[in-house]
Amino acid sequence: MASSSKEPAAGRSKTVKLTGPEQVALFLKELEHPLKDEIEEVRKIILSAADDITEQIKWNAPSFCYNRQDRVTMNLQGKGCFRLIFHTGVKVKEAAATEPLFTDTSGLLEWITGDRAVVKITDNTDNTDLELKRAKLAALVARRMKETVQS
Template identity: 55%
Template structure:
């Protein structure tokens, strides 16, 4: 599987977002680390506009330098992806979900924030095609927010 990587080392010689994520994952101790790495690959390959960096002490995926999907490693039952519109509340927070989720994968927290939980390698495999669909829809619906 070939990764879509948009980040390159910048002029100040600071690690690129991609390099930040690789360094983070190298040090990550998590019982589902291979599954986390697989979900990362799925997301990066789902849309050629996606870049990555570290936000909230976890890998985060951006479009046009705006965070849209971020890993969350807290909790005992696996790990989550948080689908969001950045750290500030938007006008969509108190409205219905930003998109119609035909996959049934998303658990809505607010109209602009949802989570998706993974608990095992089998769970990642079972959700793979629907994850690609949800990521694509989320990127499209939030691109101008």
């Protein structure tokens, strides 16, 4: 998906870079996914978790940043589910934590490494999976963003 568009200006083409929210809005508008409604709802939950969370398209999916650092990225490749990848950014840390960066009191995170965890949102016809996770997810995102700001 392109993150810029061409506009004619006095016989020339000018590239206009889309803002992060514009990138995500266009991406979601064009997205064909069985859990599109849930994906859009999770986007709202994440953005409402803290005032200074921003968004962009990274790795062909919505990614959410805190202090200009990617912290949560959607993985939309699953069948009957999608995942939220909680991480400390794109660069591999030399001394990546072997223990989780913090204690997950929500029970939502599945730790892959000490600095990378996953929350899985599953497909269900009555939407209870997301509804059950909504409050915990918002609190988890807010905490994760603030606690990993130095990571």
